[in-house]
Amino acid sequence: MSNLGYTEKVLDHFRNPRNPGRIEDADVTTKVGSAACGDMVQLYLKVNPDTEVIEDIKFESFGCAANIASTSATTELAKGKTLEEAKKVHFKDVVEELGGLPKHKVHCAMLATSGLKAAIMKYEAKRGKRTVDEDFVKRMMTGVLDPAKGLNIVAAKRVDRIEVEGKKVRVVLSKDLDDDTRATMAEDILSALTGLDLEVSVE
């Protein structure tokens, strides 16, 4: 019986991850997930500004074998693709690449691909190709997890309001959160929007 229901491909990616590490002069980096959930990844991208091809991509992970393997496979699928192509990498492609994932681990593949999408959107925002509006911020918030529900904070209905005015972003969190959770979430929100030259406040 395979270990914890993992396929040989998952175990291979886990033991010999592709593209681990960081890129010091990355064009864009993004952190998604939550340490409290034990499921967090950080992606680093180097993009050719003329061709928009992802020339290099690396990742760091705090997570289980499925988290490491999913992110490893995602980087492999994204490397060498244009941003437009890479955006289309679906979590199901990652699951397929890995020969399947246990049902309760599929969220790891979703986290990895949502991280990739967030990184691409952030890159576009940095290059002025995408306006930073409420929708953009909301999309970035889908990379922040609510440890209590194991969902992203938008799906978990933890975000009451998002307001964007020029470079000022205001995120209002739901009132029924305790102080500890709120503080951790605020930290994760700031790190999700870091590098965009924005003034972010979380309430």
Added chain:
Amino acid sequence: MDHASTTPMAPEVIEAMKTAFVETFGNASSLHQPGLAARGALEEAREGVAGLIGAKAEEVYFTSGGTESDNFAIKGVALRNRDRGRHIITTSIEHPAVLEPCRYLEQQGFEVTYLPVTKEGLVEVDVLESVIRKDTILISMMHANNEIGTIQPIAEAGSIARDRGIAFHTDAVQTVGKIPAKVDDLGVDLLSVSSHKLHGPKGVGALYIREGTNIEPMMLGGGHERGMRSGTENVPGIVGLAAAADLAGRNLEGDMTHLAGMRDRLAEFVLVRVKDSWVNGSRTRRLPNNLNLGFSYIEGEALLLRLDAEGIAVSTGSACSSKKTVASHVLTAIGLRPEEAHGSLRITLGRENTDEEVDFVARAIVDVAEKLLAMSPFRRS
């Protein structure tokens, strides 16, 4: 390196069971010679198990294992004494075999107080004293914790229970055969034993019930085990448990020194080499064979799988290793934040482990931890 989950059967146990399978296969209730032979083996085994825990033979009831013994004690005492009161006290770090019967009883109209523990996993006796009520009928407190190895002040709690006339149960599944666990020293009325945790076979255990304890039978039927636990006795299994108990009793002191030595050697090796690592639980009031290490910035399932690839079997309290999405209730009860609980690793040693094996494991843990730390986003150079 995962002996708290289960242990390999000792060769002496296998030999004793072989004999029992061949020579004492009879039904211990039958009156003919094969039946009497089985009865003889059964009662001899009862004496043996009673000896290890300092009980009288007639106070030992054989069961199918630790889970049944815990269920038997908790449900049996609660149901028999429901007219005297419906309040039960236990701890927040018990094994599910205790917690689940307690939750079941809550649904049946009982009230249960779950005692908090200190950062080291210890129950404070004055806290126990403060929650006792007039209608408290049972206290159940594990002798030592299966995850973090903390040994509870059972004797102190036992004397409080005795003074108040409250039945006192301890789940001693992790301690019998590992450290001294005599029922009179501990002051307990009920004590659960599991065979496969002390190099015996699976599917067998025992419940010690002090003479005079009010308790309902576990199983109704043909009246086996003096009417308390019906069902034809599993004589070979029981003989195996007794052989394991005999072996453990004879080697207790030596095993304890050997195990504690290996445990501390392993802890020191890892702690000085891996930054931001620590020991979960108490360093002093601890099972000799249990080490529970915590690592910052590393997730336990990843550690476990990497070590498994090296042929090293360990366990983790990380949520990711199970289908549940919450971290271990024991690790959160001792105040670890979820991200700290994710990085836990339990190593539980057995008497057949050697210093060489421990050194190999220690090096492998350091090596794997360094590899995972190198790819953690929290790593700060």
